[in-house]
Amino acid sequence: MDLTSFLVQALIGLYKGSLYWILALGLVLIFGVVRVINFAHAAFYVTGSYLMYTFYTYTSNFIVSLIIAMIITGALGAIVEITIIRRVYKLETIYQLLATFGVALIANEAQKLIWGKGVVYISIPETLSRGVNLGGITINYYMALIVVTGLLLFIATIVFMNYTITGLRTRAVWRDPVMSEALGINTRLIYTLVFFTGTALAGLGGALTVPLISVGPGLADYLIVTAFIIVVIAGLGSITGAYIVAILVGVFSSILVLIVPELDIVILYIIAALILLFRPHGLFGER
Amino acid sequence: MYMLRRLRALIDGNIIALLLLIGLLGLISFTGHRFYMYIATLIMIFGIFAMGYNILFGYAGLLSFGHGLFFGVGAYSVALFTLNVYRDPLVGVLFSIPIALLTSIIVGILTLKHGRVYFAILTLALSMIFWSALIKLRWLTGGSDGLVGIPKRGVLVDLSAPTVFYYFTLVFFAAIMLGLYMLNKSRYGLLLRALGTNEDRLPFLGYSTFTLRMIALTISGVVSALAGALYAVFYSVVTPDVAYWTFGAEPLVMSLIGGSSYFLGPLVGAIIFVSLTTTVARFAEYWMLLLGAALIAMILFFRGGLLGFLESLAGRFKLGVYLRWRF
Amino acid sequence: MLSVENLNGYYGAIQVLFSINFKVERGDMVAIVGSNGAGKTSLLKSIMNIELWKEGKIVFEGIDITRLPTHRIARLGILYIPDTGGLYHGLTTLENMQLAAGRKIIEIDRIKEIYPRIEELLNRPTDKLSGGERKIVSILRSLLIETKLIILDEPTEGVSPVITEEIYRMLRRLNEEGKTIVVVEPGSRLKIALKHVNKIGVMRTGKLEYFDTTEKALKELELLKKLIFI
Numbered sequence: 036m037d038l039t040s041f042l043v044q045a046l047i048g049l050y051k052g053s054l055y056w057i058l059a060l061g062l063v064l065i066f067g068v069v070r071v072i073n074f075a076h077a078a079f080y081v082t083g084s085y086l087m088y089t090f091y092t093y094t095s096n097f098i099v100s101l102i103i104a105m106i107i108t109g110a111l112g113a114i115v116e117i118t119i120i121r122r123v124y125k126l127e128t129i130y131q132l133l134a135t136f137g138v139a140l141i142a143n144e145a146q147k148l149i150w151g152k153g154v155v156y157i158s159i160p161e162t163l164s165r166g167v168n169l170g171g172i173t174i175n176y177y178m179a180l181i182v183v184t185g186l187l188l189f190i191a192t193i194v195f196m197n198y199t200i201t202g203l204r205t206r207a208v209w210r211d212p213v214m215s216e217a218l219g220i221n222t223r224l225i226y227t228l229v230f231f232t233g234t235a236l237a238g239l240g241g242a243l244t245v246p247l248i249s250v251g252p253g254l255a256d257y258l259i260v261t262a263f264i265i266v267v268i269a270g271l272g273s274i275t276g277a278y279i280v281a282i283l284v285g286v287f288s289s290i291l292v293l294i295v296p297e298l299d300i301v302i303l304y305i306i307a308a309l310i311l312l313f314r315p316h317g318l319f320g321e322r
Numbered sequence: 323m324y325m326l327r328r329l330r331a332l333i334d335g336n337i338i339a340l341l342l343l344i345g346l347l348g349l350i351s352f353t354g355h356r357f358y359m360y361i362a363t364l365i366m367i368f369g370i371f372a373m374g375y376n377i378l379f380g381y382a383g384l385l386s387f388g389h390g391l392f393f394g395v396g397a398y399s400v401a402l403f404t405l406n407v408y409r410d411p412l413v414g415v416l417f418s419i420p421i422a423l424l425t426s427i428i429v430g431i432l433t434l435k436h437g438r439v440y441f442a443i444l445t446l447a448l449s450m451i452f453w454s455a456l457i458k459l460r461w462l463t464g465g466s467d468g469l470v471g472i473p474k475r476g477v478l479v480d481l482s483a484p485t486v487f488y489y490f491t492l493v494f495f496a497a498i499m500l501g502l503y504m505l506n507k508s509r510y511g512l513l514l515r516a517l518g519t520n521e522d523r524l525p526f527l528g529y530s531t532f533t534l535r536m537i538a539l540t541i542s543g544v545v546s547a548l549a550g551a552l553y554a555v556f557y558s559v560v561t562p563d564v565a566y567w568t569f570g571a572e573p574l575v576m577s578l579i580g581g582s583s584y585f586l587g588p589l590v591g592a593i594i595f596v597s598l599t600t601t602v603a604r605f606a607e608y609w610m611l612l613l614g615a616a617l618i619a620m621i622l623f624f625r626g627g628l629l630g631f632l633e634s635l636a637g638r639f640k641l642g643v644y645l646r647w648r649f
Numbered sequence: 650m651l652s653v654e655n656l657n658g659y660y661g662a663i664q665v666l667f668s669i670n671f672k673v674e675r676g677d678m679v680a681i682v683g684s685n686g687a688g689k690t691s692l693l694k695s696i697m698n699i700e701l702w703k704e705g706k707i708v709f710e711g712i713d714i715t716r717l718p719t720h721r722i723a724r725l726g727i728l729y730i731p732d733t734g735g736l737y738h739g740l741t742t743l744e745n746m747q748l749a750a751g752r753k754i755i756e757i758d759r760i761k762e763i764y765p766r767i768e769e770l771l772n773r774p775t776d777k778l779s780g781g782e783r784k785i786v787s788i789l790r791s792l793l794i795e796t797k798l799i800i801l802d803e804p805t806e807g808v809s810p811v812i813t814e815e816i817y818r819m820l821r822r823l824n825e826e827g828k829t830i831v832v833v834e835p836g837s838r839l840k841i842a843l844k845h846v847n848k849i850g851v852m853r854t855g856k857l858e859y860f861d862t863t864e865k866a867l868k869e870l871e872l873l874k875k876l877i878f879i
Binding site: 200203204206207211214215216218219220221223 | 697719720737739747751
Binding site for chain 1: 379383385387431432435436438439440442443444446447448450451454455458566567568571574578608610611613614615617618621622625
C-alpha cells in the first residue's frame with residue numbers, strides 16, 4: 036500500500052463522510068428538538084434520491100431538480116409529522132420509535148412500487164465531472180462540492196442555533212417544551228418546521244448521492260444503521276459531534292477498505308461498540 | 323390440600339388456551355396435509371420466536387431491533403455444528419443453547435447500561451455487525467449463499483419424515499411454552515413486569531435493574547435462538563437474511579398484532595402473521611406496505627393489539643377478563 | 650380582567666379542581682393560599698391550558714381562553730412562572746431573558762433599576778445560580794414581555810426570609826407599574842402575603858373556599874387560618 040492510494044482513499048472518505056453528515060444532521064435536529072428518533076430518516080434520504088432521479092431525467096437541470104427533491108421530501112416529512120408523529124409525542128419512547136419504523140416500512144415499499152426494484156442513477160453534470168487524477172482514481176469537482184456543502188451546512192447550523200432568536204427558541208423548545216409554550220412559543224409549529232427541515236436535509240443528501248451511488252431498495256436499511264451509529268457515537272443531540280464523527284467514519288471506512296477489504300464494516304462497528312462501552316453517552320454527549 | 327391450591331393457582335385461561343392449541347397442533351399431523359403442516363410448523367417456530375421476543379418487549383419494556391441476531395446465532399450454530407462437528411439435528415439444536423447464552427450475555431453487557439433508546443439503537447447495530455460478519459466471513463459461513471445441507475437425519479435421530487419433524491418441533495414448542503408459562507407465574511415473572519412499568523422503584527425493593535434486564539435478555543435470547551435452530555433444521559438451509567434487522571423486527575410486529583401486554587399475545591400475533599405471509603403475501607407482492615400501515619394504525623388506535631381489542635369487547639359484554647394474564 | 654367560572658379540572662379520571670369561581674380585576678395583586686395538594690398548581694396550569702383536562706370557562710380581557718393553546722394564551726399577555734422558575738437550564742441568564750424578549754432588544758437599565766445585581770448573572774448558566782437568584786431572574790423576565798397578568802407558582806419556595814421580602818417588594822413594584830399579579834403560596838406564607846396583596850383566596854382539597862379583599866380577610870383571620878391549617 037503506497038502513500039498516494041492512502042491519500043486518495045482519505046479524500047474519498049471525506050466526501051463519503053460529508054454525505055453521512057448530511058444524513059445525520061437531520062436525524063440530530065429532529066432528535067434534538069422533537070426528541071423523537073426518526074427511524075424513517077434514511078427512507079426520506081432515499082426518497083430524495085429517487086425524486087432527484089425523476090426530476091433530473093425530465094428536466095436535465097441539476098440545481099432545479101435538487102431544490103424540488105429537497106422541498107418535496109421536506110413536505111412529505113411535515114405531512115408525516117402532522118398526521119402520525121404528532122399523535123405519539125405523549126406516548127412512551129417505544130411507541131415513537133415504532134411509529135417511525137412503520138413509516139419506514141411504508142416508505143420503502145412505496146418506493147419499490149413507484150420506482151421499481153432495480154437501481155437508479157444519474158450521471159454527474161459535465162462541468163463537475165472533471166477533476167484531478169490521483170494514482171489512477173479521479174477526484175472530481177462534484178466530490179469537492181459535496182464536501183463544501185457539508186461544511187457550509189455545518190457552519191450554517193451552528194450560526195443558526197447559537198446566534199439567531201429562532202435558533203435560541205428551538206434550543207429552548209428542546210429543553211422545556213411546556214415552559215416554551217408558556218412564553219408564547221408555538222411548539223407545535225416548531226416541531227413541524229424542524230421535521231420539515233430535517234427531512235428536507237435528508238432529501239438534499241439523498242439527491243446529492245444519486246450521481247455517485249446507484250440507489251435501490253435496501254440502501255435505506257444500511258444507511259439508517261450507519262446514521263444511528265454516527266449519532267450514538269457522537270452523543271445523541273450533539274451537532275458538532277455528529278459532524279466530526281461522520282467525517283471520521285467516512286475517512287476511516289475508506290482507509291479500512293485498503294487495509295482489511297473483507298472486514299471494513301465489521302471493524303467499524305466493533306470500534307463503535309467499544310467506544311460506547313467506555314463512553315455510554317458518546318464522545319460529545321452532554322450527560 | 324396445599325398441592326391442590328398450588329395447582330389451582332397455576333391454572334387460568336392462558337394455560338387452557340395453550341393446552342388446547344398444543345392439542346390442535348397435534349391433531350393437524352393426523353390430517354397428513356402437507357401445506358397445513360407446513361404452516362403449523364412455521365407458526366410454532368415463529369410463535370417461539372415472538373414469545374421469546376416479548377419477554378424483553380412486553381415484560382421488560384425493552385425494544386430490540388436486533389433479535390435477528392439471536393435467531394441467526396441459533397440457526398448458524400446448528401448449521402456449523404451439524405456440518406462440521408457432529409452430524410445430528412437434536413444435538414445441534416441443543417448445542418445452540420449455550421452459544422445463545424454466551425451471545426446474550428455479551429450483547430447484554432454492551433447494550434443494557436444506557437437506557438431504552440440506546441438499547442433499541444445498539445441492538446440494531448449489533449445485529450448489523452453480525453449480519454455483515456456472516457456475509458464477509460465466507461470461509462466459515464458461506465457468505466451470502468449461506469450454508470446448505472443441514473441434516474435432518476443424524477446419528478441419534480432421524481427427522482427426515484415430515485411427521486417426525488413435525489412432532490420434534492411440537493415437543494420443543496410445548497416445552498418452551500409451558501416453561502414460559504411457569505416463568506410468568508413465578509415471582510420472577512412479576513419482577514420482570516415491574517421492570518417494564520415501575521423500573522424506578524425496583525432498586526428500592528432490593529433488585530438491580532441491570533441484573534433483571536440481563537436475565538430477561540438471556541431468556542429471550544436463548545428462546546429466540548432455539549426458534550432459529552429449529553428454522554435452520556426445518557429448511558436445511560440458512561442464509562444471512564435471518565440475521566438482518568428487518569427479519570428481526572418480525573416478532574415485534576407479531577407481538578404488537580397480538581397484544582404485547584398479554585401472555586399469549588405474541589403467539590396469537592404469530593398465528594395471524596404466518597397465516598397472512600404464507601397465503602396473502604403470495605398474491606400481494608407489496609404487502610409490507612400494508613404491514614407498515616397496520617403497524618401505525620395499531621400504535622395510534624389499538625395499542626393493546628388483537629387481545630386488547632377482544633378484551634375491551636368482552637368488557638363491553640361483561641364476559642370477564644379471561645384473556646388477561648393475571649399475576 | 651380574568652374570570653374563572655365553574656372550573657372543574659381533571660388529571661385523567663381523577664378530579665383535582667371542583668367548581669372554582671373567582672374574578673381578578675386590573676391592577677389587583679392576588680394571593681391564593683393553600684396546603685400541599687390543595688390544587689393551587691393545577692389551578693394555574695388550567696388557566697394556561699397545560700396538561701390537565703377541564704370543564705368550565707376562563708375569560709381573559711373579554712376573550713374566552715378556555716380552549717386556546719398555551720402559546721396563544723401567553724401571547725395575549727399572561728406570563729406563567731412555575732415553581733421551578735421555568736428557566737432553561739444550560740442556557741445563560743441572558744439567553745433566558747432573550748427568549749422572553751423575543752426579537753426586542755433587552756433594556757438592561759430598566760432591569761437594573763429593579764435588581765441592580767443582574768449584570769453579574771447575565772453570562773452564567775441558570776443552573777449555576779442560587780435558588781433565590783433563579784426565582785428573581787424568572788420574575789425579571791416579566792419586564793421583557795408585554796405582559797398584563799403574571800401568575801406565579803410559589804415564587805418564594807425554598808428561599809430565605811430576606812429574599813422572600815425582596816421578591817415580594819419586586820412583585821409589588823411590578824404591580825404598581827400596572828401589572829396584575831396572582832401568586833399561589835403555601836400556608837406558611839400567609840402572613841407575608843397578607844402584607845402585600847389586596848385580595849386573598851384559600852384553596853382546600855380542590856375547592857376555592859374563600860376569596861375576598863385583604864381588608865375583609867384580616868378581620869376574619871381566624872376563619873382563614875382554620876381553612877388553611879386544619
